[in-house]
Amino acid sequence: MATESSAIVIDGKSVAKQIREEIAVEIARMREATGIVPGLAVILVGDRKDSATYVRNKKKACDGVGINSFEVNLPGDTTEQEVLNSITKFNEDPSVHGILVQLPLPKHMNEEKILNAVGIEKDVDGFHPLNIGRLAMRGREPLFVPCTPKGCIELLHRYGIQIKGKKAVVIGRSNIVGMPAALLLQREDATVTIVHSRTNNPEDIIRDADIIISAVGQANMVRGSWIKPGAVIIDVGINPVEDPESPRGYRLVGDVCYEEVVKVASAVTPVPGGVGPMTIAMLLSNTLSSAKRMHNFN
Protein backbone atom coordinates (compact mmCIF):
# COMPACT_ATOMS: atom_id res chain seq x y z
CA MET A 1 0.00 0.00 0.00
CA ALA A 2 1.35 3.40 -0.92
CA THR A 3 1.83 5.94 1.88
CA GLU A 4 2.41 9.66 1.92
CA SER A 5 5.62 9.24 3.85
CA SER A 6 8.76 10.72 2.40
CA ALA A 7 11.24 10.62 5.27
CA ILE A 8 14.20 8.28 5.29
CA VAL A 9 13.80 5.90 8.20
CA ILE A 10 17.06 5.90 10.15
CA ASP A 11 17.66 2.25 10.88
CA GLY A 12 19.39 2.23 14.25
CA LYS A 13 19.11 -1.50 14.58
CA SER A 14 21.08 -2.11 11.42
CA VAL A 15 23.65 0.63 12.15
CA ALA A 16 24.15 -0.76 15.66
CA LYS A 17 24.68 -4.23 14.21
CA GLN A 18 27.30 -2.88 11.82
CA ILE A 19 29.07 -1.07 14.67
CA ARG A 20 29.07 -4.20 16.80
CA GLU A 21 30.67 -6.08 13.91
CA GLU A 22 33.34 -3.39 13.56
CA ILE A 23 33.98 -3.59 17.30
CA ALA A 24 34.26 -7.39 17.17
CA VAL A 25 36.91 -7.09 14.44
CA GLU A 26 38.88 -4.56 16.49
CA ILE A 27 38.68 -6.68 19.62
CA ALA A 28 39.96 -9.72 17.74
CA ARG A 29 42.81 -7.63 16.30
CA MET A 30 43.71 -6.36 19.77
CA ARG A 31 43.55 -9.81 21.34
CA GLU A 32 45.80 -11.25 18.68
CA ALA A 33 48.34 -8.45 18.93
CA THR A 34 48.42 -8.06 22.71
CA GLY A 35 46.57 -10.97 24.32
CA ILE A 36 44.34 -8.42 26.06
CA VAL A 37 40.57 -8.72 26.08
CA PRO A 38 38.46 -5.68 27.02
CA GLY A 39 36.36 -6.15 30.16
CA LEU A 40 33.15 -4.45 31.32
CA ALA A 41 31.90 -4.67 34.91
CA VAL A 42 28.26 -4.01 35.74
CA ILE A 43 26.98 -3.39 39.24
CA LEU A 44 23.29 -4.03 39.78
CA VAL A 45 21.66 -3.16 43.09
CA GLY A 46 18.17 -4.41 43.92
CA ASP A 47 15.79 -6.51 41.87
CA ARG A 48 14.07 -4.10 39.47
CA LYS A 49 12.94 -6.16 36.51
CA ASP A 50 13.73 -3.48 33.92
CA SER A 51 17.24 -3.01 35.31
CA ALA A 52 17.82 -6.77 35.30
CA THR A 53 16.75 -6.88 31.65
CA TYR A 54 19.10 -4.01 30.70
CA VAL A 55 22.00 -5.72 32.48
CA ARG A 56 21.23 -9.05 30.79
CA ASN A 57 21.13 -7.32 27.38
CA LYS A 58 24.46 -5.64 28.06
CA LYS A 59 26.04 -8.96 29.01
CA LYS A 60 24.68 -10.56 25.85
CA ALA A 61 26.05 -7.70 23.74
CA CYS A 62 29.47 -8.05 25.40
CA ASP A 63 29.48 -11.78 24.62
CA GLY A 64 28.58 -11.01 21.03
CA VAL A 65 31.66 -8.87 20.38
CA GLY A 66 34.16 -10.64 22.64
CA ILE A 67 34.18 -8.31 25.67
CA ASN A 68 34.55 -10.07 29.02
CA SER A 69 31.70 -9.14 31.30
CA PHE A 70 31.80 -9.06 35.06
CA GLU A 71 28.68 -8.70 37.12
CA VAL A 72 27.91 -7.97 40.74
CA ASN A 73 24.34 -8.28 42.03
CA LEU A 74 23.71 -6.71 45.39
CA PRO A 75 20.41 -6.89 47.28
CA GLY A 76 18.24 -3.77 47.44
CA ASP A 77 18.96 -3.29 51.14
CA THR A 78 22.73 -3.38 50.71
CA THR A 79 24.74 -0.51 52.20
CA GLU A 80 26.28 2.30 50.19
CA GLN A 81 29.65 1.13 51.47
CA GLU A 82 29.21 -2.30 49.93
CA VAL A 83 28.49 -0.71 46.56
CA LEU A 84 31.57 1.50 46.97
CA ASN A 85 33.64 -1.60 47.84
CA SER A 86 32.57 -3.27 44.60
CA ILE A 87 33.53 -0.16 42.66
CA THR A 88 36.94 0.00 44.34
CA LYS A 89 37.56 -3.64 43.51
CA PHE A 90 36.79 -3.02 39.83
CA ASN A 91 38.76 0.24 39.79
CA GLU A 92 41.82 -1.78 40.85
CA ASP A 93 41.21 -4.79 38.60
CA PRO A 94 43.38 -4.51 35.45
CA SER A 95 41.12 -6.87 33.50
CA VAL A 96 38.23 -4.39 33.87
CA HIS A 97 38.29 -1.45 31.43
CA GLY A 98 34.81 -0.12 32.02
CA ILE A 99 32.55 0.07 35.08
CA LEU A 100 28.86 0.68 34.90
CA VAL A 101 26.52 1.20 37.83
CA GLN A 102 23.02 0.37 36.66
CA LEU A 103 20.63 3.22 37.50
CA PRO A 104 18.36 3.94 39.26
CA LEU A 105 19.95 3.04 42.60
CA PRO A 106 17.75 2.36 45.65
CA LYS A 107 16.53 5.60 47.19
CA HIS A 108 18.64 5.30 50.35
CA MET A 109 21.85 5.65 48.34
CA ASN A 110 23.68 8.80 47.30
CA GLU A 111 23.85 8.43 43.53
CA GLU A 112 26.33 11.28 43.10
CA LYS A 113 28.74 9.81 45.63
CA ILE A 114 28.57 6.35 44.08
CA LEU A 115 28.98 7.52 40.47
CA ASN A 116 31.90 9.75 41.49
CA ALA A 117 33.66 6.70 42.94
CA VAL A 118 34.03 5.14 39.48
CA GLY A 119 37.58 5.85 38.30
CA ILE A 120 37.46 8.48 35.60
CA GLU A 121 39.47 6.25 33.25
CA LYS A 122 36.85 3.48 33.56
CA ASP A 123 33.75 5.72 33.46
CA VAL A 124 32.38 4.23 30.22
CA ASP A 125 29.00 5.81 30.93
CA GLY A 126 30.70 9.22 30.66
CA PHE A 127 28.58 10.62 33.51
CA HIS A 128 31.47 11.82 35.69
CA PRO A 129 31.35 15.64 35.98
CA LEU A 130 34.97 15.79 34.87
CA ASN A 131 33.97 14.13 31.60
CA ILE A 132 30.95 16.39 31.21
CA GLY A 133 33.13 19.44 31.90
CA ARG A 134 35.60 18.42 29.22
CA LEU A 135 32.72 17.78 26.84
CA ALA A 136 31.49 21.34 27.44
CA MET A 137 34.91 22.97 27.00
CA ARG A 138 36.51 23.87 23.69
CA GLY A 139 39.95 22.39 23.27
CA ARG A 140 39.35 19.67 25.86
CA GLU A 141 38.57 16.04 25.20
CA PRO A 142 36.41 13.87 27.42
CA LEU A 143 37.69 10.35 28.04
CA PHE A 144 34.19 9.03 27.33
CA VAL A 145 31.02 10.45 25.82
CA PRO A 146 27.71 9.31 27.34
CA CYS A 147 26.36 6.41 25.29
CA THR A 148 22.88 7.51 24.25
CA PRO A 149 23.77 11.01 22.99
CA LYS A 150 26.88 9.57 21.35
CA GLY A 151 24.59 7.09 19.59
CA CYS A 152 22.38 9.94 18.35
CA ILE A 153 25.32 11.76 16.78
CA GLU A 154 26.71 8.54 15.36
CA LEU A 155 23.39 7.97 13.55
CA LEU A 156 23.63 11.45 12.01
CA HIS A 157 27.21 10.74 10.92
CA ARG A 158 26.45 7.33 9.44
CA TYR A 159 23.56 8.78 7.44
CA GLY A 160 25.77 11.60 6.14
CA ILE A 161 23.65 14.31 7.74
CA GLN A 162 25.54 17.57 8.04
CA ILE A 163 25.59 19.09 11.53
CA LYS A 164 27.95 22.05 11.08
CA GLY A 165 26.10 25.34 10.64
CA LYS A 166 22.68 23.72 11.18
CA LYS A 167 20.10 24.81 13.72
CA ALA A 168 19.62 22.04 16.24
CA VAL A 169 17.05 21.80 18.99
CA VAL A 170 17.39 19.36 21.85
CA ILE A 171 14.14 18.70 23.70
CA GLY A 172 14.87 17.81 27.33
CA ARG A 173 17.86 18.68 29.48
CA SER A 174 18.62 15.52 31.45
CA ASN A 175 22.18 14.84 32.56
CA ILE A 176 22.23 11.55 30.68
CA VAL A 177 20.78 12.54 27.30
CA GLY A 178 19.57 16.09 26.61
CA MET A 179 22.41 18.12 28.07
CA PRO A 180 25.29 16.02 26.70
CA ALA A 181 23.51 15.74 23.32
CA ALA A 182 23.42 19.56 23.17
CA LEU A 183 27.12 19.77 24.06
CA LEU A 184 27.97 17.24 21.32
CA LEU A 185 25.98 19.12 18.68
CA GLN A 186 27.69 22.32 19.81
CA ARG A 187 31.12 20.67 19.43
CA GLU A 188 30.15 19.86 15.85
CA ASP A 189 29.35 23.52 15.15
CA ALA A 190 25.57 23.36 15.17
CA THR A 191 23.67 26.31 16.62
CA VAL A 192 21.97 24.63 19.55
CA THR A 193 18.89 25.48 21.60
CA ILE A 194 17.72 23.36 24.53
CA VAL A 195 13.96 23.30 24.97
CA HIS A 196 12.63 22.14 28.35
CA SER A 197 9.61 22.14 30.64
CA ARG A 198 9.95 25.88 31.35
CA THR A 199 10.13 26.87 27.68
CA ASN A 200 7.25 28.95 26.40
CA ASN A 201 5.77 27.89 23.05
CA PRO A 202 8.34 25.14 22.42
CA GLU A 203 6.74 24.35 19.06
CA ASP A 204 7.79 27.74 17.68
CA ILE A 205 11.42 26.98 18.49
CA ILE A 206 11.26 23.38 17.30
CA ARG A 207 9.72 24.51 14.02
CA ASP A 208 12.91 26.42 13.27
CA ALA A 209 15.24 23.45 13.68
CA ASP A 210 17.10 21.53 10.98
CA ILE A 211 17.95 18.77 13.47
CA ILE A 212 15.82 17.74 16.45
CA ILE A 213 16.88 15.39 19.22
CA SER A 214 14.00 14.63 21.56
CA ALA A 215 14.58 13.09 24.98
CA VAL A 216 11.70 13.96 27.27
CA GLY A 217 9.77 10.73 27.76
CA GLN A 218 6.35 12.03 26.68
CA ALA A 219 4.53 9.85 24.20
CA ASN A 220 3.80 11.50 20.84
CA MET A 221 4.45 14.99 22.21
CA VAL A 222 6.13 16.39 19.09
CA ARG A 223 3.53 16.74 16.34
CA GLY A 224 3.92 16.88 12.60
CA SER A 225 2.91 20.54 12.61
CA TRP A 226 5.88 21.34 14.86
CA ILE A 227 8.39 20.24 12.24
CA LYS A 228 10.05 22.23 9.50
CA PRO A 229 9.73 20.36 6.20
CA GLY A 230 12.97 18.48 5.62
CA ALA A 231 14.12 18.44 9.25
CA VAL A 232 15.96 15.44 10.68
CA ILE A 233 14.51 13.88 13.84
CA ILE A 234 16.27 11.69 16.36
CA ASP A 235 13.74 10.35 18.84
CA VAL A 236 15.27 9.10 22.10
CA GLY A 237 11.94 8.62 23.90
CA ILE A 238 10.72 5.11 24.64
CA ASN A 239 7.24 5.43 26.12
CA PRO A 240 4.71 2.68 26.78
CA VAL A 241 1.16 3.47 25.65
CA GLU A 242 -1.88 1.27 26.19
CA ASP A 243 -2.69 -0.97 23.25
CA PRO A 244 -5.37 -3.63 23.77
CA GLU A 245 -4.37 -5.27 20.49
CA SER A 246 -0.83 -5.92 21.70
CA PRO A 247 -0.28 -9.20 23.59
CA ARG A 248 1.30 -7.25 26.48
CA GLY A 249 -1.50 -4.68 26.54
CA TYR A 250 0.89 -1.87 25.59
CA ARG A 251 3.31 -0.85 22.88
CA LEU A 252 6.32 1.46 22.81
CA VAL A 253 6.25 4.83 21.08
CA GLY A 254 8.66 7.76 20.94
CA ASP A 255 8.39 11.39 22.00
CA VAL A 256 7.58 12.18 18.42
CA CYS A 257 4.29 11.38 16.68
CA TYR A 258 5.91 9.18 14.06
CA GLU A 259 2.93 8.84 11.71
CA GLU A 260 2.72 12.62 11.42
CA VAL A 261 6.38 13.61 11.25
CA VAL A 262 7.33 10.94 8.74
CA LYS A 263 5.33 12.98 6.20
CA VAL A 264 7.24 16.19 6.93
CA ALA A 265 10.77 15.29 8.00
CA SER A 266 13.56 14.27 5.67
CA ALA A 267 14.78 11.56 8.07
CA VAL A 268 13.50 10.13 11.32
CA THR A 269 14.38 7.37 13.76
CA PRO A 270 11.65 4.85 14.55
CA VAL A 271 10.78 3.65 18.06
CA PRO A 272 11.73 0.93 18.69
CA GLY A 273 14.71 0.25 16.42
CA GLY A 274 16.14 3.78 16.26
CA VAL A 275 18.32 5.17 19.04
CA GLY A 276 17.67 2.26 21.42
CA PRO A 277 20.08 -0.27 19.88
CA MET A 278 22.75 2.43 19.53
CA THR A 279 23.12 2.94 23.28
CA ILE A 280 24.52 -0.53 23.94
CA ALA A 281 26.67 -0.35 20.79
CA MET A 282 28.23 2.88 22.12
CA LEU A 283 28.81 1.25 25.52
CA LEU A 284 30.77 -1.50 23.77
CA SER A 285 32.63 1.13 21.77
CA ASN A 286 33.53 3.06 24.93
CA THR A 287 34.75 -0.15 26.61
CA LEU A 288 36.94 -0.99 23.63
CA SER A 289 38.35 2.57 23.52
CA SER A 290 39.13 2.35 27.20
CA ALA A 291 41.03 -0.92 26.83
CA LYS A 292 42.94 0.50 23.85
CA ARG A 293 43.85 3.62 25.79
CA MET A 294 44.98 1.75 28.90
CA HIS A 295 47.20 -0.54 26.86
CA ASN A 296 48.35 2.04 24.34
CA PHE A 297 46.97 0.03 21.45
CA ASN A 298 45.88 1.84 18.30
Added chain:
Amino acid sequence: MATESSAIVIDGKSVAKQIREEIAVEIARMREATGIVPGLAVILVGDRKDSATYVRNKKKACDGVGINSFEVNLPGDTTEQEVLNSITKFNEDPSVHGILVQLPLPKHMNEEKILNAVGIEKDVDGFHPLNIGRLAMRGREPLFVPCTPKGCIELLHRYGIQIKGKKAVVIGRSNIVGMPAALLLQREDATVTIVHSRTNNPEDIIRDADIIISAVGQANMVRGSWIKPGAVIIDVGINPVEDPESPRGYRLVGDVCYEEVVKVASAVTPVPGGVGPMTIAMLLSNTLSSAKRMHNFN
Protein backbone atom coordinates in the same frame (compact mmCIF):
# COMPACT_ATOMS: atom_id res chain seq x y z
CA MET B 1 19.55 67.50 25.72
CA ALA B 2 16.73 65.05 25.12
CA THR B 3 17.61 61.77 23.46
CA GLU B 4 15.51 59.04 21.89
CA SER B 5 16.96 56.47 24.26
CA SER B 6 14.57 54.53 26.40
CA ALA B 7 16.66 51.67 27.77
CA ILE B 8 17.64 51.48 31.42
CA VAL B 9 21.42 51.71 31.62
CA ILE B 10 22.63 48.85 33.81
CA ASP B 11 25.22 50.46 36.02
CA GLY B 12 27.76 47.73 36.63
CA LYS B 13 30.18 50.12 38.25
CA SER B 14 27.71 51.04 40.95
CA VAL B 15 26.47 47.45 41.45
CA ALA B 16 30.06 46.24 41.72
CA LYS B 17 30.77 48.92 44.31
CA GLN B 18 27.77 47.82 46.34
CA ILE B 19 28.85 44.17 46.14
CA ARG B 20 32.37 45.09 47.27
CA GLU B 21 30.86 46.90 50.26
CA GLU B 22 28.76 43.86 51.12
CA ILE B 23 31.86 41.66 50.84
CA ALA B 24 33.86 43.99 53.08
CA VAL B 25 31.15 43.75 55.76
CA GLU B 26 31.15 39.95 55.55
CA ILE B 27 34.94 39.77 55.72
CA ALA B 28 34.97 41.98 58.82
CA ARG B 29 32.29 39.79 60.41
CA MET B 30 34.29 36.65 59.63
CA ARG B 31 37.53 38.13 60.91
CA GLU B 32 35.91 39.19 64.17
CA ALA B 33 34.24 35.82 64.71
CA THR B 34 37.11 33.54 63.66
CA GLY B 35 40.26 35.59 63.26
CA ILE B 36 40.50 34.32 59.70
CA VAL B 37 41.14 36.64 56.76
CA PRO B 38 40.44 35.38 53.21
CA GLY B 39 43.51 35.21 50.99
CA LEU B 40 43.88 35.34 47.20
CA ALA B 41 47.08 34.29 45.40
CA VAL B 42 47.82 35.49 41.90
CA ILE B 43 50.48 33.98 39.66
CA LEU B 44 51.70 36.19 36.86
CA VAL B 45 54.10 34.82 34.24
CA GLY B 46 55.88 37.16 31.84
CA ASP B 47 55.68 40.91 31.47
CA ARG B 48 52.56 41.61 29.42
CA LYS B 49 51.45 45.10 30.29
CA ASP B 50 47.73 44.31 30.18
CA SER B 51 48.19 41.29 32.46
CA ALA B 52 50.24 43.37 34.91
CA THR B 53 47.45 45.96 34.97
CA TYR B 54 44.80 43.31 35.64
CA VAL B 55 46.86 41.83 38.47
CA ARG B 56 47.45 45.27 39.98
CA ASN B 57 43.70 46.00 39.83
CA LYS B 58 42.91 42.70 41.51
CA LYS B 59 45.39 43.44 44.28
CA LYS B 60 43.87 46.87 44.78
CA ALA B 61 40.37 45.37 44.92
CA CYS B 62 41.52 42.80 47.50
CA ASP B 63 42.99 45.59 49.64
CA GLY B 64 39.72 47.48 49.38
CA VAL B 65 37.63 44.72 50.94
CA GLY B 66 40.17 43.27 53.35
CA ILE B 67 41.33 40.18 51.42
CA ASN B 68 45.02 39.34 51.83
CA SER B 69 46.68 39.15 48.46
CA PHE B 70 49.71 37.07 47.58
CA GLU B 71 51.55 37.53 44.34
CA VAL B 72 54.19 35.60 42.44
CA ASN B 73 55.82 37.13 39.38
CA LEU B 74 57.75 34.73 37.20
CA PRO B 75 59.79 35.71 34.14
CA GLY B 76 58.40 34.85 30.70
CA ASP B 77 61.08 32.22 30.13
CA THR B 78 60.34 30.36 33.37
CA THR B 79 59.68 26.63 33.14
CA GLU B 80 56.28 25.01 33.43
CA GLN B 81 57.58 23.19 36.48
CA GLU B 82 58.30 26.44 38.29
CA VAL B 83 54.74 27.59 37.70
CA LEU B 84 53.47 24.23 38.95
CA ASN B 85 55.68 24.58 42.04
CA SER B 86 54.11 27.94 42.85
CA ILE B 87 50.66 26.44 42.48
CA THR B 88 51.55 23.52 44.78
CA LYS B 89 52.84 25.92 47.39
CA PHE B 90 49.60 27.91 47.34
CA ASN B 91 47.48 24.72 47.26
CA GLU B 92 49.13 23.74 50.55
CA ASP B 93 49.07 27.19 52.17
CA PRO B 94 46.07 27.43 54.57
CA SER B 95 46.09 31.23 54.43
CA VAL B 96 45.34 31.09 50.69
CA HIS B 97 41.67 30.44 49.79
CA GLY B 98 41.80 31.27 46.11
CA ILE B 99 44.47 30.80 43.43
CA LEU B 100 44.42 32.59 40.14
CA VAL B 101 46.78 32.05 37.23
CA GLN B 102 46.72 35.17 35.08
CA LEU B 103 46.06 34.26 31.44
CA PRO B 104 47.35 34.16 28.78
CA LEU B 105 50.40 32.11 29.72
CA PRO B 106 53.51 32.18 27.54
CA LYS B 107 53.09 29.99 24.47
CA HIS B 108 55.58 27.32 25.56
CA MET B 109 53.37 26.34 28.50
CA ASN B 110 50.52 23.85 28.60
CA GLU B 111 47.66 25.97 29.88
CA GLU B 112 45.38 22.97 30.51
CA LYS B 113 48.00 21.21 32.63
CA ILE B 114 48.72 24.33 34.67
CA LEU B 115 45.07 25.25 35.29
CA ASN B 116 44.28 21.65 36.28
CA ALA B 117 47.00 21.83 38.94
CA VAL B 118 45.03 24.43 40.91
CA GLY B 119 43.24 22.60 43.73
CA ILE B 120 39.55 22.39 42.91
CA GLU B 121 38.65 23.90 46.29
CA LYS B 122 40.80 26.99 45.52
CA ASP B 123 39.81 27.37 41.85
CA VAL B 124 38.16 30.79 42.31
CA ASP B 125 38.24 31.30 38.55
CA GLY B 126 35.90 28.32 38.22
CA PHE B 127 37.69 27.13 35.06
CA HIS B 128 38.44 23.59 36.26
CA PRO B 129 36.54 21.06 34.09
CA LEU B 130 35.13 19.49 37.25
CA ASN B 131 33.53 22.84 38.11
CA ILE B 132 32.28 23.29 34.54
CA GLY B 133 30.86 19.75 34.57
CA ARG B 134 28.96 20.41 37.76
CA LEU B 135 27.71 23.70 36.33
CA ALA B 136 26.34 21.80 33.32
CA MET B 137 24.66 19.06 35.36
CA ARG B 138 21.25 19.31 37.01
CA GLY B 139 21.34 18.54 40.71
CA ARG B 140 25.07 19.26 41.00
CA GLU B 141 26.66 22.36 42.42
CA PRO B 142 29.96 23.82 41.26
CA LEU B 143 32.30 25.02 43.98
CA PHE B 144 32.88 28.22 41.98
CA VAL B 145 31.21 29.87 39.02
CA PRO B 146 33.50 31.69 36.52
CA CYS B 147 33.61 35.36 37.43
CA THR B 148 32.55 37.17 34.27
CA PRO B 149 29.44 35.08 33.49
CA LYS B 150 28.55 35.12 37.19
CA GLY B 151 28.77 38.90 37.04
CA CYS B 152 26.41 39.00 34.04
CA ILE B 153 23.76 36.97 35.87
CA GLU B 154 24.25 39.01 39.04
CA LEU B 155 23.49 42.18 37.06
CA LEU B 156 20.23 40.63 35.81
CA HIS B 157 19.32 39.64 39.39
CA ARG B 158 20.13 43.02 40.89
CA TYR B 159 18.02 44.76 38.27
CA GLY B 160 15.11 42.39 38.93
CA ILE B 161 15.15 41.02 35.38
CA GLN B 162 13.32 37.70 35.16
CA ILE B 163 15.31 34.87 33.55
CA LYS B 164 12.99 31.89 34.03
CA GLY B 165 11.00 31.06 30.92
CA LYS B 166 12.73 33.74 28.84
CA LYS B 167 14.50 33.18 25.55
CA ALA B 168 18.18 33.91 25.98
CA VAL B 169 20.87 34.08 23.33
CA VAL B 170 24.55 33.94 24.19
CA ILE B 171 26.81 35.23 21.43
CA GLY B 172 30.18 33.50 21.60
CA ARG B 173 31.10 30.12 23.08
CA SER B 174 34.39 30.68 24.86
CA ASN B 175 35.28 28.53 27.85
CA ILE B 176 35.60 31.58 30.07
CA VAL B 177 32.45 33.54 29.19
CA GLY B 178 30.02 32.32 26.52
CA MET B 179 29.73 28.65 27.43
CA PRO B 180 29.46 29.08 31.21
CA ALA B 181 27.06 32.03 30.73
CA ALA B 182 24.80 29.72 28.69
CA LEU B 183 24.98 27.04 31.39
CA LEU B 184 24.06 29.60 34.07
CA LEU B 185 21.08 30.90 32.11
CA GLN B 186 20.00 27.30 31.55
CA ARG B 187 20.22 26.63 35.31
CA GLU B 188 17.86 29.55 35.82
CA ASP B 189 15.31 28.03 33.43
CA ALA B 190 15.86 30.27 30.41
CA THR B 191 15.61 28.69 26.97
CA VAL B 192 19.15 29.20 25.74
CA THR B 193 20.71 29.32 22.28
CA ILE B 194 24.44 29.80 21.72
CA VAL B 195 25.28 31.73 18.57
CA HIS B 196 28.84 31.45 17.26
CA SER B 197 31.06 31.97 14.25
CA ARG B 198 29.50 29.01 12.41
CA THR B 199 25.92 30.19 12.92
CA ASN B 200 24.05 31.15 9.79
CA ASN B 201 22.07 34.43 9.95
CA PRO B 202 22.80 35.06 13.62
CA GLU B 203 20.70 38.23 13.55
CA ASP B 204 17.52 36.20 13.00
CA ILE B 205 18.20 34.19 16.15
CA ILE B 206 19.27 37.21 18.19
CA ARG B 207 16.14 39.09 17.14
CA ASP B 208 14.07 36.45 18.93
CA ALA B 209 15.81 36.83 22.28
CA ASP B 210 14.49 38.40 25.46
CA ILE B 211 17.96 38.38 27.00
CA ILE B 212 21.24 38.69 25.07
CA ILE B 213 24.70 38.14 26.49
CA SER B 214 27.37 39.03 23.96
CA ALA B 215 30.96 37.90 24.40
CA VAL B 216 32.69 37.77 21.04
CA GLY B 217 35.14 40.67 21.02
CA GLN B 218 33.92 42.33 17.82
CA ALA B 219 33.35 46.06 18.08
CA ASN B 220 29.76 47.16 17.43
CA MET B 221 28.82 43.85 15.79
CA VAL B 222 25.30 43.64 17.22
CA ARG B 223 23.15 46.32 15.58
CA GLY B 224 19.95 47.97 16.74
CA SER B 225 18.02 46.20 13.99
CA TRP B 226 19.07 42.83 15.46
CA ILE B 227 17.25 43.48 18.72
CA LYS B 228 13.69 42.72 19.70
CA PRO B 229 12.10 45.81 21.24
CA GLY B 230 12.30 45.49 25.01
CA ALA B 231 15.15 42.97 25.08
CA VAL B 232 17.81 43.10 27.79
CA ILE B 233 21.42 43.26 26.66
CA ILE B 234 24.52 42.33 28.62
CA ASP B 235 27.60 43.34 26.64
CA VAL B 236 30.79 41.57 27.74
CA GLY B 237 32.93 42.81 24.85
CA ILE B 238 35.66 45.36 25.50
CA ASN B 239 37.09 46.34 22.13
CA PRO B 240 39.47 49.18 21.33
CA VAL B 241 38.52 51.27 18.30
CA GLU B 242 40.56 54.10 16.81
CA ASP B 243 39.52 57.51 18.05
CA PRO B 244 41.77 60.44 17.12
CA GLU B 245 39.90 62.66 19.58
CA SER B 246 40.85 60.47 22.51
CA PRO B 247 44.18 61.24 24.22
CA ARG B 248 45.24 57.58 23.79
CA GLY B 249 44.15 57.50 20.15
CA TYR B 250 41.52 54.86 20.87
CA ARG B 251 38.44 54.28 22.96
CA LEU B 252 36.74 51.13 24.24
CA VAL B 253 33.43 49.93 22.84
CA GLY B 254 31.38 46.77 23.33
CA ASP B 255 30.23 44.03 20.95
CA VAL B 256 26.94 45.88 20.75
CA CYS B 257 26.36 49.14 18.91
CA TYR B 258 25.28 51.01 22.02
CA GLU B 259 23.91 54.14 20.35
CA GLU B 260 21.55 52.00 18.27
CA VAL B 261 20.42 49.38 20.78
CA VAL B 262 19.78 51.87 23.56
CA LYS B 263 16.78 53.03 21.50
CA VAL B 264 15.34 49.50 21.19
CA ALA B 265 16.31 47.53 24.28
CA SER B 266 14.65 47.82 27.69
CA ALA B 267 17.99 47.62 29.49
CA VAL B 268 21.62 47.56 28.40
CA THR B 269 25.07 47.53 29.96
CA PRO B 270 27.45 50.28 28.84
CA VAL B 271 31.10 49.70 27.91
CA PRO B 272 33.05 50.57 29.95
CA GLY B 273 31.22 50.50 33.30
CA GLY B 274 28.93 47.53 32.66
CA VAL B 275 30.16 43.97 33.03
CA GLY B 276 33.81 44.94 33.44
CA PRO B 277 33.70 46.01 37.10
CA MET B 278 31.58 42.95 37.96
CA THR B 279 34.32 40.46 37.10
CA ILE B 280 36.64 41.53 39.89
CA ALA B 281 33.71 41.87 42.31
CA MET B 282 32.79 38.23 41.60
CA LEU B 283 36.43 37.17 42.09
CA LEU B 284 36.34 38.75 45.54
CA SER B 285 32.99 37.07 46.19
CA ASN B 286 34.37 33.66 45.15
CA THR B 287 37.40 34.15 47.40
CA LEU B 288 35.19 35.01 50.36
CA SER B 289 32.92 31.99 49.68
CA SER B 290 35.97 29.77 49.53
CA ALA B 291 37.29 30.99 52.89
CA LYS B 292 33.83 30.57 54.44
CA ARG B 293 33.54 27.03 53.08
CA MET B 294 37.01 25.97 54.22
CA HIS B 295 36.39 27.26 57.72
CA ASN B 296 32.72 26.27 57.94
CA PHE B 297 31.67 29.86 58.54
CA ASN B 298 28.19 30.95 57.48
